[in-house]
Every structure is written in structure tokens, then in C-alpha cells.
Amino acid sequence: MLGRDKAALLWKRIDIIGDIAVIKKPIHGGVSIEDLRLVAGELLRRLPHVRSVWLATGPVGGLFKVRRDLLHLAGEKRTSTVYREHGAEFLVDISKVFITPRLSFEHLRVARLVKPGETVVNMFAGVGVFSIIIALKSRPSKVYSIDINPDAYRLMIENIRLNRVEDVVEPMLGDSARIVSESLRGVADRVLMPLPDLALDYIGHALDALRGRGWLHVYLHVDYERGKGHLRRACKLVEAEVERRGWRVVEAKARVVRSVGPKLLQVVVDAVVRRDG
Helix, strand or coil: CCCHHHHHHHHCCEEEECCEEEEECCCCCCCCHHHHHHHHHHHHHHCCCCCEEEEECCCEECCCCEECCEEEEEECCCCEEEEEECCEEEEEECCCCCCCHHHHHHHHHHHHHCCCCCEEEECCCCCCHHHHHHHHHCCCCEEEEEECCHHHHHHHHHHHHHCCCCCCEEEEECCHHHHHHHHCCCCEEEEEECCCCCCCCCHHHHHHHEEEEEEEEEEEEEECCCCCCHHHHHHHHHHHHHHHCCEEEEEEEEEEEEEEECCEEEEEEEEEEEECC
16 A cells, blocks of 8 residues: 555545546656556545546646646546536536636635626636636626637536526637627626636736726736745736736735645736726
């Protein structure tokens, strides 16, 4: 069997998505494929609701930001499942879309910030988790839910129907910069940008979507060093991009969402912005 240190290392790197477990391969720690198969078998034994175990051997990446290089370890050899969160159900395929239960708190936190009657633009919606939970937990007038990944878009449509929010959530396929420019200029009270790789580059398009004043929720990756002010740094990055485009940050605060690597954090900046002039 595995030693305590190896077992603890691996347990921290397991995501359970519906009835599928995904183990993110440690960068170091002397863990072999045989070790991982032992863990996979133990997961199936101890957690009866888990039916399939996969190893993510590479990082999330590519144009559609999906888990690359999945290796089947144990159980049923399938990648599709039903993921449940905050009373909602989502059809997902871990080989075609990105989803993680580690954002569960964040989905509900943002939904609770949305005020009745708001129009929300979600620029990187995936299978629609943020969008649908907002529709279910708040009272927005409309949530425009955009993704460039055709598989995510197809699943998003099914999830909107499954959760009966067709009257609120509008799925849109394509690059959010183009969609905002062509269809959604000046419509939003709040814009979500839950894709750290593109968030700063797309702030100009997010501002175009706002009516003139509103909220941005900007997700970023920042390096972490104790005492180095990583949250303040994240706010400054967003402020600089906003001001460069003739807008002003009225208020901003940041919080850590999760750890994504050695000394690397995902943070979110919640900012109220206003167009100058």
C-alpha cells in the first residue's frame, strides 16, 4: 500500500465530478502509475457512487481549455456524467469541457451578489454552471452565456433545458469579443470573466458590454509569496486595464479562489467600474 505522505498528496489532487473521479498527476513526489491505479481501486471500493477513475496527465489547455491527456485508471471507461451543484444538474464530458467542483463556493457567491432585474454577461460560460446557478438562485432579467467551445455550447443548451431556465439564460456560441461587439454592447449590469488566461486581455470587451457603470468579476492567476500583497497586485492589474480604456474603478476587492500550482493562486477581483466623462 501507499505510505501516508503519498496518499495525502494524491487525495488533495482528486476531483469528483458526478460519478467520475479525476486525479491530477503530481508534478513530483515519486508517484508511479501503479500507485495511481492502487488509489483508483481504493476510490471505487470506498466511494460506491464513483464508477470511473481517470488520470489527468497534462494541464488544462488549448483553445477550448480542456483537460488534456486523460488516462483511464479504473472502473467504467467513460467520460460523460451528471454533475450536481447547489440544486442544479449539469451534463458534462470531462474529455471535452472543463469543470471542477473546486469552484462550487464561487458559483454560489457570485449568484448571491446578483440583484433582481440585472442583466449579466458571462463571457466564458463553459457548460453554463455560473449562468444557470445565477438564474436559479437570483432574479436576473437575462443572462447571456457565451462560449467558444462547440461541445460546451451543446451541453450548455441541454443544461439550460434540464434546469428549466430557458426564459432567463441565452446560450451563445463564439468568441465573446466578437459577440459583445456585434450584439451585446451596453446591455449589462454585471460581466463575468472566469477564464484567467484571457481575462485581462478581454477587459476592454467586458467594458463594452456594460451600460456605463457596473460590476466586473475578473479571474486571474497570480504568483504567491507570503507578505507580497498578491490580492492588492491583482486589483492593480485590473485597475490599470480599466483605466487604460477610459473607465475608472470605483471600488475593488479580491479574494483567493483556489491554489492552482506551486506558489500560483487563482484569485477573483470584484470591481465596480464607471465610464469617465
